[in-house]
Amino acid sequence: MQTKGLKLTDVLTTVVIAIVFGIVYKVWGPLYYAVKPLGLHIDQLIYGMWFIAATVAYLLIRKPGVALLAEVAAASGEFLVGSEWGLEVLLYGLLQGLFAELVFAAFRYKRFDVAVVSLAAIGSTVASLVLDFYKGYIDQLAWWNLTLLISARFVGAIVISGLFAYSLVKALEKTGVTQLLRPTSKEDYDSLDQ
Amino acid sequence: MRWSMEHKETWLHQTNPTAKLLLFLPMFVVIVFVHNPNVLMNWAVGFTVLFILFSGYRMKHIFLFLLPFLFIFVSTSSSMILFGKGETTWFRWGLIHITEESFYRGVHLGFRALLFAIFGLMFALTTKPVLLFYSLMQQVKLQPKYAYSFLAAIRLLPIMIEEFQTVHQALKVRRAAKASGFRGKLELVKRYAIPLLSQSIRRAQRIAVAMETKGFTNDRKRTFYYEVKLGKYDVYLFVVICMIVAVGYYMADVFPYVAVKDVR
Incomplete structure (x- = not known):
């Protein structure tokens, strides 16, 4: 029936998970500007949470297009529940999802380890920095301040959307739900042969 | 999500959700390429007035919604004001270095964030999500x-x-x-x-x-429970946005508030 692209099951599951993260994204907003006035970009360490939908959805469903869809859906969810950043989150979501997707595509959607999701988190960080460059004139910050901003954001992204996302999915695997989601792998066939 | 809150149905609620989205999204790009703070201030005033007059919500609710945006304004502008590059020093204390240039740039960024917020809030408060997705299927053929x-x-x-x-x-x-x-x-x-x-x-x-x-297919030839069409209110919205943009631009040129024309 739906031969090309993602099946309804994949899309629905991705969107539902993403909306959960959309609410997290929304709650993250006040937290972000609560730590922001502390100065010196401590806020950037938690920025990485806004990339997590893409990596978690990809690790769970393991299909092309899922990361992009998840990040866009999470951004829409955040937007619809009334994000402080308004429409801008849709564009950020689109670009962050796209960059994460490109990382997964570069590995031909064959790797699902902590290194590849960390790379995807780095990809999303680059996307967010590109948009900030145009929107926030971040190149006009004093150089030490800009370096601090960029490195804090990268570190936060790797810790939250790379390492933490990976351990979250590992924990979800123990509940058994992931068996519902993933296409049958080679190991499954091998185990039948025995 | 807040559409259940008591409000009047104004013409902004009657606009086509897709049309509204396609009118608001390009504004994001336009705003990013405006570097004159006077223009942004005028637009911020114009769109805030539009929002307050026609969102159909009570004033006290509108102020409650706008409260977090003041935080955004302060937090967005502060790091640029305190740590931005610039020539004309106003104040220096340790790492903090406030210059005329960084100050105006910071304020400019604050207004930019405020405008994005107003657009987002205006959209979210006057659009029913269900109708948005029905409209996206009908107007732009979303699968x-x-x-x-x-x-x-x-x-x-x-x-x-x-x-x-x-x-x-x-x-x-x-x-x-x-x-x-x-x-x-x-x-x-x-x-x-x-x-x-x-x-x-x-x-x-x-x-x-x-x-x-139950027979759900991804076939785009289907009937819809809600038929969402384009109408005269979409034209009104287009005209109003164009007017605010044009008048704001003109006024910034003729009656500038600050002498700075480009914050870069």
Whole structure:
């Protein structure tokens, strides 16, 4: 029936998970500007949470297009529940999802380890920095301040959307739900042969 | 999500959701390429007035909505004001270096954030999500599998919130609803996320299977429960936006508030 692209099951599951993260994204907003006035970009360490939908959805469903869809859906969810950043989150979501997707595509959607999701988190960080460059004139910050901003954001992204996302999915695997989601792998066939 | 709050249905509510989205999104790009703070100030005033007059919400609610945006204004502008580059020094103390250039740039960024926020709020408060996705299917041919997935997910939100409260209470009873330190906090997020995510995944699977057994297909030739069309109000909105943009631009040229024309 739906031969090309993602099946309804994949899309629905991705969107539902993403909306959960959309609410997290929304709650993250006040937290972000609560730590922001502390100065010196401590806020950037938690920025990485806004990339997590893409990596978690990809690790769970393991299909092309899922990361992009998840990040866009999470951004829409955040937007619809009334994000402080308004429409801008849709564009950020689109670009962050796209960059994460490109990382997964570069590995031909064959790797699902902590290194590849960390790379995807780095990809999303680059996307967010590109948009900030145009929107926030971040190149006009004093150089030490800009370096601090960029490195804090990268570190936060790797810790939250790379390492933490990976351990979250590992924990979800123990509940058994992931068996519902993933296409049958080679190991499954091998185990039948025995 | 707040459409249940008491409000009047104004013409902004009658506009086509897709048209509204396609009118608002390019504004994002336009605003990013404006470097004159006078223009942004005029636009911010213009669109705030439009929002207050025609969103149909009570003044006290509008002020409550706008409150977090003041934080955004301050937090967005502050790091640029305090740490930005510039020539004409106003104040210097340790790492803090306020210059005329960085000050105006910071204020400019604040107004930019404010404008994005007004657009977002105006859209969210005058659009029903259900109609948005119906409209996207009809006006820009979004594939039904995406639109209906979003619709189903929006329906699931109240259940998720209830589930969150259940988990929260269960953890509280077991004195596991608090944690200290960065690691502890992440562990805590996990404690909440695992049950919520696994239940959501199971539910999504069941819904997808149910939809397909009841004959859901991704065929774009289908009938719609809600027919969403374009109308005269979309033209009104287009004209109003053009007017605010043009007048704001003209006024900034003729009666500038600040002498700075380009903050870069």
